[in-house]
Amino acid sequence: METVVKRLTRSDWSSVSKIYKEGIATGIATFETEVPNWKQWDAKYISACRFVALVKTKVVGFAVLSAVSKRDVYKGVAEVSVYVSNEFKGNHIGETLLKRLVKESEINEFWTLQASIFSENIASINLHLKCGFRLVGIRENIGQLHGKWYDNHFLERRSRKIN
Template sequence: MTTIILRPLLENDWDSVSKIYAEGISTGLATFETEIPNWKQWDSKYINSCRIVATKRNKALGFAVLSQVSKREVYKGVAEVSVYVAKKFRGRNIGEALLKQLIKESEHNGFWTLQAGIFSKNLASINLHKKCGFRVVGIREKIGQLNGKWYDNHLLEKRNKNI
């Protein structure tokens, strides 16, 4: 039995990571994005620390990253969570392992609040976040449109109890 390895996500993972991201886009429940960015665009969107990829036999199974919620100094310790797992590997606790490691690394890097905006229909993701200590703080009604249809998002957060 080969162990799943969680390690830093690097530029040379982009080919595999972008395919996993494309699978997330195709669900219509993971993101309002409709196109895959190139590496440079993606790299500029996410915080350099706290980028994790789950691999097995050097194959990417999923990834987790953080993005800034604001450029204002007062919010420097607040980040938004993104977790994606390849379709073939969903339901195997990979998302949970990624999210728990992301939480640990975020706390080590001084983040005091993690938040997630999740499509209200994406119950699997909402439940994953709750399992990892996030709590629902609200529902943002008709927060955005995808393909001409309005969607609600559950807003969840997790506070670093060490701060």
């Protein structure tokens, strides 16, 4: 199965929002409980580092970065989000997207990428480890979802190109 990665645009929003909704439904992908509208989503993610994966002409996954802080000293630190449609999981699409996102992040002078992943989301933790992230620690009871406390594995990847 050939996967093509391209920049995410407004025209991809319908597909991206459906994939995000699938992630919300898992209960272990995000603490969010509703899909935002395009305007809200667009304001949250860094425009230079947004990608979708296509199989034929179908959007099957996306990867984006969000700023971890508005403070100038953290301008090179971003949080990673990678989502793959349930229908296409297990086809290395997440890996393809994350590798592209890492490459593009360095072009845009990000020196640290971080990910906060539900401890139950073993596939995502393994994906990030495979792509050069390291486990920094486990944030216990970091947030509640539907009345249940969850731990997050906190991972980061430091650029070897940007110091």
